[in-house]
Amino acid sequence: VRAAAPGETRSNCPYCGVGCGVLIEHDGARITGVRGDPAHPANFGRLCTKGATLHLTAGHDTRLLHPEYRARRGEARARVSWEAAIEVAAQRFADVIVEHGPDAVAFYISGQLLTEDYYVFNKAMKGLIGSNNVDTNSRLCMSSAVAAYKATLGADAPPCCYEDFDHADTILIAGANPAWAHPVAFRRIEEARARRPGMKIVVVDPRRTDTAAMADLHLAILPGTDVWLFDAMLHVLLDEGLADEAWIAAHTEGFEALRAHVRGVSPAVAAAVCGVAAEDIVTAARWWGEAPAALSLWCQGLNQSTHGTHNGAALIALSLATGKIGRPGCGPFSLTGQPNAMGGREVGGLANLLPAHRDLANPAHREEVARLWGVDSVPAAPGLTAVELFRAAREGRVKALWIACTNPAQSMPEQALVHEALAACEFVVLQEAFAGTETAAFADLVLPAATWGEKEGTVTNSERRISRVRAAVPAPGEARADWRIVCDFARALAPRIGKPQAAAMFAYDSAQAIFAEHVASTAGRDLDITGLDYSLLEREGPQQWPFPAGARVEEVGARARLYADGRFATPNGRARFVVPWRTLTAEATGVRYPLALTSGRLRDHWHGMSRSGKVARLYGHADEARIELHPRELAGRGLVDGDLVRVSSRHGALVLRVAASDALRPGMAFVGMHWGRRVLNSAGINLLFGGACDPLSKQPELKHAAVRIEPV
Numbered sequence: 001v002r003a004a005a006p007g008e009t010r011s012n013c014p015y016c017g018v019g020c021g022v023l024i025e026h027d028g029a030r031i032t033g034v035r036g037d038p039a040h041p042a043n044f045g046r047l048c049t050k051g052a053t054l055h056l057t058a059g060h061d062t063r064l065l066h067p068e069y070r071a072r073r074g075e076a077r078a079r080v081s082w083e084a085a086i087e088v089a090a091q092r093f094a095d096v097i098v099e100h101g102p103d104a105v106a107f108y109i110s111g112q113l114l115t116e117d118y119y120v121f122n123k124a125m126k127g128l129i130g131s132n133n134v135d136t137n138s139r140l141c142m143s144s145a146v147a148a149y150k151a152t153l154g155a156d157a158p159p160c161c162y163e164d165f166d167h168a169d170t171i172l173i174a175g176a177n178p179a180w181a182h183p184v185a186f187r188r189i190e191e192a193r194a195r196r197p198g199m200k201i202v203v204v205d206p207r208r209t210d211t212a213a214m215a216d217l218h219l220a221i222l223p224g225t226d227v228w229l230f231d232a233m234l235h236v237l238l239d240e241g242l243a244d245e246a247w248i249a250a251h252t253e254g255f256e257a258l259r260a261h262v263r264g265v266s267p268a269v270a271a272a273v274c275g276v277a278a279e280d281i282v283t284a285a286r287w288w289g290e291a292p293a294a295l296s297l298w299c300q301g302l303n304q305s306t307h308g309t310h311n312g313a314a315l316i317a318l319s320l321a322t323g324k325i326g327r328p329g330c331g332p333f334s335l336t337g338q339p340n341a342m343g344g345r346e347v348g349g350l351a352n353l354l355p356a357h358r359d360l361a362n363p364a365h366r367e368e369v370a371r372l373w374g375v376d377s378v379p380a381a382p383g384l385t386a387v388e389l390f391r392a393a394r395e396g397r398v399k400a401l402w403i404a405c406t407n408p409a410q411s412m413p414e415q416a417l418v419h420e421a422l423a424a425c426e427f428v429v430l431q432e433a434f435a436g437t438e439t440a441a442f443a444d445l446v447l448p449a450a451t452w453g454e455k456e457g458t459v460t461n462s463e464r465r466i467s468r469v470r471a472a473v474p475a476p477g478e479a480r481a482d483w484r485i486v487c488d489f490a491r492a493l494a495p496r497i498g499k500p501q502a503a504a505m506f507a508y509d510s511a512q513a514i515f516a517e518h519v520a521s522t523a524g525r526d527l528d529i530t531g532l533d534y535s536l537l538e539r540e541g542p543q544q545w546p547f548p549a550g551a552r553v554e555e556v557g558a559r560a561r562l563y564a565d566g567r568f569a570t571p572n573g574r575a576r577f578v579v580p581w582r583t584l585t586a587e588a589t590g591v592r593y594p595l596a597l598t599s600g601r602l603r604d605h606w607h608g609m610s611r612s613g614k615v616a617r618l619y620g621h622a623d624e625a626r627i628e629l630h631p632r633e634l635a636g637r638g639l640v641d642g643d644l645v646r647v648s649s650r651h652g653a654l655v656l657r658v659a660a661s662d663a664l665r666p667g668m669a670f671v672g673m674h675w676g677r678r679v680l681n682s683a684g685i686n687l688l689f690g691g692a693c694d695p696l697s698k699q700p701e702l703k704h705a706a707v708r709i710e711p712v
């Protein structure tokens with residue numbers, strides 16, 4: 001890898017899961033520019049509008065610069081020293097743990113943390129405190145994809161790589177709008193199609209997004225009907241002899257049950273449920289079945305559902321039924337929403353996981369992790385997942401809550417409950433780079449964190465590629481690296497909860513030392529990276545996992561896809577078919593709430609806008625929150641484009657401006673997910689969405705709420 005030029009530091013974009021490499025231009029004190037890293041295999045120098053304006057987010061005007069504390073609610077927080085902040089955090093957590101037990105505290109962290117940060121948060125909760133109450137905003141993002149991969153392929157391991165875009169003859173994009181949400185990956189798909197005009201692109205999305213607009217076939221299904229569509233496609237594949245029966249027999253199990261399950265789901269039956277033409281379902285199935293190489297991509301449209309796991313499993317079944325997996329241009333490929341949702345999963349930073357893709361429910365895995373960490377045991381009881389965690393806090397069962405690098409007061413569903421929960425906690429810590437987030441209003445202790453351009457560590461992108469993240473400039477004020485804050489806290493907490501010897505578990509002097517421990521934990525696991533260290537990543541650039549000890553870079557590069565040998569990560573090596581539920585959305589529309597509201601990313605903004613909202617030019621694409629409705633819905637209510645309306649769901653109400661859009665069918669509505677209190681002068685968009693979750697993945701159904709609109 002060519003060394004970065006003087007005044008440039010090689011790092012990664014902190015926004016989406018494409019994981020583009022960037023070169024940060026700086027003068028040693030301030031970041032002055034950014035450009036795409038031509039040597040990074042995720043983007044080869046390209047950046048989207050968000051990545052290309054990163055340097056404009058690097059000013060210090062909206063940063064948290066000093067720790068702040070208030071001893072009592074209702075008081076203003078006052079500046080305190082780091083020493084005092086760590087002391088008070090440790091003492092107040094210890095007080096709760098000693099009096100109420102370890103399950104009375106929780107960490108709610110973020111897919112935007114680096115892998116090393118994630119690792120120590122997880123270790124602090126599960127190895128030191130003795131609870132599994134650590135969950136993350138990745139629960140809102142990828143947990144259904146995780147559960148689907150594990151149920152079918154045996155491991156949380158996306159089997160594909162970006163190069164597959166170049167080889168696929170058919171790409172089926174379901175519940176994803178990569179044209180806006182993963183722009184650099186999408187550009188690669190566009191280029192592949194320009195080179196190979198015979199490539200077919202099928203998009204499954206209730207909206208005619210920019211991605212759907214370039215598709216050869218857009219299946220604008222009704223919300224929540226994905227499983228019916230995929231079942232009907234499988235029905236056609238079987239009916240027309242397009243399934244690979246020999247491959248199914250050799251490499252899978254459970255197919256007969258699924259075959260029987262889809263027998264009655266003809267295209268005509270599914271068409272009536274999904275609201276699309278039966279012929280279009282047949283066409284999609286034929287394009288998939290007849291293509292030498294077929295690739296599926298999916299994201300939140302499938303994941304954020306009360307049956308998100310089965311949405312994913314039904315889509316994966318199309319790859320397995322046709323043997324289109326493990327070779328170029330083939331396979332089921334989940335697009336990761338956040339920059340490091342993958343890395344967080346790798347270190348087990350969720351309430352039901354343990355490091356290196358170990359399962360909390362597996363006693364042998366708990367013992368292995370206890371040995372690795374040098375503790376007596378890891379608790380067996382599952383921790384609270386995101387929605388459960390805030391419900392427990394409102395009920396008083398979680399009394400001390402530590403939130404890092406995320407803004408649940410804006411981003412969680414059932415926001416009214418989340419606000420009550422934060423108010424009900426005895427002690428809320430917020431570890432955050434940016435000032436003034438919705439969550440900050442609830443925090444008793446605020447700890448300023450370093451952010452992009454100021455931190456060292458690693459991230460893993462959608463294609464299992466681990467990249468080094470590097471600091472170009474010092475963090476402003478007293479902001480510190482996230483891993484360091486956690487380790488300081490853990491060392492201060494250990495003696496206060498009767499475990500003084502455990503302080504040594506957090507005696508790291510660098511992110512590199514944490515990475516080395518994470519690497520060691522992966523030995524023999526599906527994501528074995530015992531051949532990786534910082535120096536190899538410095539020398540050779542970003543690498544995909546697995547990368548076992550002794551592997552050469554060229555060998556690993558040549559094995560860019562998993563399961564090429566037809567052996568899967570299940571105990572018997574066979575992939576599994578899952579018979580999916582055919583439930584629809586949790587909330588039905590009806591007389592009181594007649595519209596089906598969905599939400600999604602806008603092209604130029606990111607999550608709750610604490611970073612992207614700083615850049616004036618990023619408002620050029622969308623300058624305010626608007627709820628989009630079909631023109632017929634506006635006319636029926638006597639509304640015109642631009643009118644203000646009250647949008648009400650079973651969970652809350654917001655005032656928004658309407659926009660006419662024929663990208664949606666009548667009966668539907670769409671709103672960008674990013675807008676929060678600071679730009680709406682009311683709560684965030686997710687106020688409208690409920691907390692109903694997939695019972696398998698515990699991911700909430702953020703893609704659907706039944707609403708009504710009325711003029712104000």
Ligand code: SF4
Pocket residue numbers: 013014015016017018019020043046047048049050051052181182183184185
């Ligand atoms: Fe950043 Fe994603 Fe854009 Fe790449 S595509 S520059 S990772 S936001």
